[in-house]
Amino acid sequence: MTVHLHWFLPTGGDGRTLVDRHAYTDGGITRNRSGGIAGVRAPDIAYLTQIAKAAERLGFEAVLTPTGTWCEDAWLTTVALAQHTERLKFLVAFRPGVLSPVLAAQMAATYQRITRGRLLLNVVTGGDSVEQRRFGDHLDHDRRYARTAEFLSVVRGVWSGRPYDFQGEHYQVEGGLTALPPDPLPELFFGGSSPAAGPVAAEHADVYLTWGEPPWQVKEKIDWIRRLAEERGRTVRFGIRLHTISRDSSREAWATADRLLADPAVHLTALGRGDDADVRFDLATGSPGALTRFLDAVHPGVVVNCAGATRGGARDLTRHNTVAVATVCEALRRSGGGARLVQVGCASEYGPSQPGSSTAEDAVPRPGGPYGVSKLAATELVLGSGLDAVVLRVFSPVGPGTPAGSPLGRLAEAMRRAMQAGDGELKLSGLGVQRDFVDVRDVARAVHAASLSAAQGVVNIGTGRAVRLRDAAAVLARVAGYAGNLHEVDAPHGIPQRPVIGAPRGEATIAEQLAAAPFPYPDGCGPWQQADVRTARDRLGWRPRINLEESLADIWMEAACRI
Known part of the structure; x- marks a missing residue:
């Protein structure tokens, strides 16, 4: 087997962090025209020439060149660099939906003649709907892949050297032709893990690309x-994109990896209503002007908004979840810092979903209660703000700090009291509900990844796996050492369905209150919830790491220590 090694051309800027902000924009829509961002090297032609020459001298066959708003144009940049190199090939990433397939075929043919055959093409169908719309592309995910299939059919047909006709849903071409076909034909590289992407890759790609994933996942995709x-x-060949750390010893390499993940250059300033905040500020009642003055004083690179309320009436939820976000957006618009906004949303914005399905970001939101409505309104404010922003729709967070009043918190408390009282049976109901539980530490990692990425729009954060509350209860019992029976009962008549936690003696016990709640999750999502997390993987490079048992063990430890 022959191995071909390619390098990467940082046309959005270069730096020493795991994922760099972009050189002229700080990852934002507001341009920084006065100079580059601190710690990020600008992708000027002199620096990119150094990288291209070094890659060629060290024996790399090609360099991957990205595409997107925050990068220099891949076609123009690489054809300029071709004049400073002799053998190095350029793997040019481009989006099929933003130019004519006949024009793309012509550009590739011209490129091959100018560079003497040093063009490779990386077909990027596009996974970020906001980025696609910025370029005028409004198709949904699966239709973009269908259009890519037609696009590549036209490109290859035009390269045949004879007039080519094509009639499809997205393209109609009559006599498509280039003056001279490219020689040699550029190889087509293609990536995509969705069911819509696979057939396109199999039909058109010369090389199928995948991210660096656990070996078993890579094997599944290759097979x-x-x-x-x-x-x-x-026959399709395969490629994998990996980030490598090279040091004199394994210990030094891992130490560097830990430093990159820790990102010690980040300085956090917390705003909030609580005493533990660095700066006291209530987003629901504070003015955008006051927040703007603070932002201009500290000049943050990223603003993470995870403030809000989960309980209360519609008026309170709107004030804390929607008005507060409007304040943040307006303050960022007024500020001259161009900070990136990471808004923490929730799966309640989607509302109920079909059992067995995975909810993707392009699902039509139908929130099932005032909480979901208030959070969805906040998301719409962020997406329509014109800011450089991303919304993370977090599914069911668990782990350290899980509120005692949440369903799993109440379950742990009921189990603690049962063990304390020596009860051999715990009666519960509503355990058929299924949720996509994701550990809060994984959520924190997702926020960090989103802060450093250029992703726009909505990104789901979950595990991609629905778990019955019944199974979670069994795991919690195991980690707690509860040897009694978990007995599931139907909700008895006459007991309120909205239990009050911490009821005094003489009223319903915790166990009775749990048994009274047929749907113990008041998130408006019904009996089923499961995230489609491919966007988080593809756009953020994020995957959950912490399993549910570890999350539940932390919930139990906090419940066991509660007096």
Whole structure:
């Protein structure tokens, strides 16, 4: 097997963090025209030439060049660098939906003649709907892949050297032709893990690309694409994109990795209503002007908004979840700092979903209660603000700090009291509800990744796996050492369905209150919830790491220590 090694061309800027902010924008819409961002090296032609020459001298076959709002144009940049190199090839990323396929075929043919055959093409169908709309592309995820299939059919047809006709849903071409076909034909690189992407890769790609994932996941994807290609009588090669750390010893390499993950250059300033905040400020009642003055004073690179309320009437929820976000957006618009906004949303914005389904970011939101409505309104404010912003829709967070009044917090408390009283049976109801539980520490990692990325729009944060509350209760019992029986009962008549936690003696016990709640999750999502988390993987490079048992063990430890 022959291994081909490629390097990366940082056309958005270069630096020493794991994921860099971009050189001229700080990752934001507001441009910094006075100079580059501190700690990020600008992608000027002199610096990129140094990288290209070094890659060529060290024996790399090609350099991958990204595409997107925050990068220099890949076609123009690389054809300029080709004049400073002799053998190095350029893997040019481009989006099929933003230019004509016949024009793309012509550009590739011209490029091959100018560079003497040093073009490779990386087809980026696009995973970020906000970024796509910025370029005028309003198709949904699956239709973008269908259009890519037509696009590549036209490109290859035009390269045949004969007039090419094509009639499809997205393209109609009559006599498509280039003056001279490219020689050699550029190889097509293609990535995508969704069901819509696989057949396109199998039909058109020369090389299928995947991210650096656990070996078993990579094997699954390779086997999948290879099978689809064989069904079409084709052979596809495979490539993988990895970030490497090279040091003199393994210990030094891991120490560098830990430093990158810790990101010690980050300085946090916390605003909030509580005593533990660095600066006391109530977003629900404070003025945008006051917040703007604070932002201009500290000049943050990123603003993370995770403030809000989960309980209360519609008026209070609107004030804390929607008005507060409007204040943040207005303050950021007025501020001259160009900070990036990471808004922490929630899965309640989607509302109920079909059991067995995975909810993707393009699902139509239908919140099932005032909490979800207030959070969805906040998301719409962020997306329509014109700011450099991303909304993380967090599914069901668990782990350290889980409120005692939450369903799992109440379950742990009921179990603690049962063990304290020596009860051998715990009666519960509503355990058929299924939720996508994600540890709060994984959520924190997602916020960090979103802060440093250029992702826009909405990104789901979950595990991609629904778990029955019944199964979570069994795991909690195991980690707690509760040897009694968990007995699921129907909700008895006459007991209120909205239990009051901490009821005094003589009223319903915790166990009775849990048994009274047929749907112990007041999030308006009904009996089923499961996230489609492919966008978080593809756009943020994020995956959950902490399993549910560890999260539940932390919930139990806090409940066991509660007096």
